[in-house]
Amino acid sequence: MARHIILAALILLMSCSCTAASSAVSARTEPKRGTAPVPAPGPAGEDKAALAQRYIRAYPDFFVAYKGGYLVTKDGGRILFDDGKAKDFDGMIVDTAVGDDAFDPEDALHWDYPAGEDIPTPEKPPVGDPGRIRPAAVFEYMYGSTAAERKGAMRDVQWVDTIGGKPKKIRVTTVNGVDKALTRVSHEIMNLPDDKKKALEGIVYRVEGPYGYYERPVRDFPGRTSGHAYGIAVDINGDLAYFAGGHKGEPYLYRNNVPRFLVEIFEKNGFIWGGRWHSYDAMHFEYRPELLMNGQSSRRSDSSVNCPR
Numbered sequence: 258m259a260r261h262i263i264l265a266a267l268i269l270l271m272s273c274s275c276t277a278a279s280s281a282v283s284a285r286t287e288p289k290r291g292t293a294p295v296p297a298p299g300p301a302g303e304d305k306a307a308l309a310q311r312y313i314r315a316y317p318d319f320f321v322a323y324k325g326g327y328l329v330t331k332d333g334g335r336i337l338f339d340d341g342k343a344k345d346f347d348g349m350i351v352d353t354a355v356g357d358d359a360f361d362p363e364d365a366l367h368w369d370y371p372a373g374e375d376i377p378t379p380e381k382p383p384v385g386d387p388g389r390i391r392p393a394a395v396f397e398y399m400y401g402s403t404a405a406e407r408k409g410a411m412r413d414v415q416w417v418d419t420i421g422g423k424p425k426k427i428r429v430t431t432v433n434g435v436d437k438a439l440t441r442v443s444h445e446i447m448n449l450p451d452d453k454k455k456a457l458e459g460i461v462y463r464v465e466g467p468y469g470y471y472e473r474p475v476r477d478f479p480g481r482t483s484g485h486a487y488g489i490a491v492d493i494n495g496d497l498a499y500f501a502g503g504h505k506g507e508p509y510l511y512r513n514n515v516p517r518f519l520v521e522i523f524e525k526n527g528f529i530w531g532g533r534w535h536s537y538d539a540m541h542f543e544y545r546p547e548l549l550m551n552g553q554s555s556r557r558s559d560s561s562v563n564c565p566r
């Protein structure tokens with residue numbers, strides 16, 4: 258019964274040309290990567306020193322400088338910023354045999370993340386997958402290279418909805434203040450006016466989930482660690498989300514039911530949204546401030562990133 262009410266609300270919410278509302282409740286089948294063609298990325302348009310600064314600004318607890326082609330870590334270590342290898346990004350995004358250690362920090366910034374911009378539509382789907390690449394050297398250094406190391410840093414954050422009269426929780430890492438950033442997101446949602454909260458039914462209210470920390474590789478990519486395993490990712494709605502490849506045998510079609518104001522709350526607090534990926538994953542948000550710090554970019558100014566409308 259509740260499901261039908263949610264579904265009805267969803268249908269009302271969907272002003273885009275999303276067809277077949279029943280597919281919105283098409284269960285929690287995971288995306289099959291590779292079914293969506295990935296367009297060729299454009300050049301980053303920044304020099305390496307400027308790109309490297311994004312990590313230093315985004316993760317001041319870990320990175321202190323960029324020197325001689327390396328990110329210098331707080332404890333005196335260094336991580337090669339750009340291995341200089343020409344990479345076939347189409348192949349790397351769809352090739353399930355390629356693991357995280359094939360990527361360097363520079364690769365992860367290959368696609369600009371379009372923070373604050375319009376929500377993609379079926380007619381204007383996202384270009385590239387900014388944030389789906391997580392270089393192992395950087396992420397294992399910060400969040401832990403083993404499950405035991407990562408697990409020790411997790412904390413439960415109170416989420417916006419209740420279950421059985423008790424607040425829901427999401428487990429995320431305390432490293433880099435991810436737990437605090439998610440708490441701010443949670444508070445901002447709880448402080449929204451009633452009409453906006455109502456619009457979030459079936460998205461963050463009255464849904465299965467949310468899901469946070471979970472030790473697993475990226476689905477279909479056994480060599481890539483999921484953002485969930487680092488404790489930096491959140492899936493807001495378990496069973497009512499759209500994702501690329503969720504409609505087998507059909508041509509690529511971008512679909513989404515997450516409203517812009519919700520995406521902006523997350524982006525303002527350091528989280529990117531999987532709905533801005535060509536291989537879209539509209540339930541997925543991930544703490545990736547380095548992708549929201551492109552103030553040096555020739556294409557966007559800091560203000561458009563830090564102060565989304």
Ligand SMILES: [Zn+2]
Nearest residue numbers: 490491492541
């Ligand atoms: Zn996810």
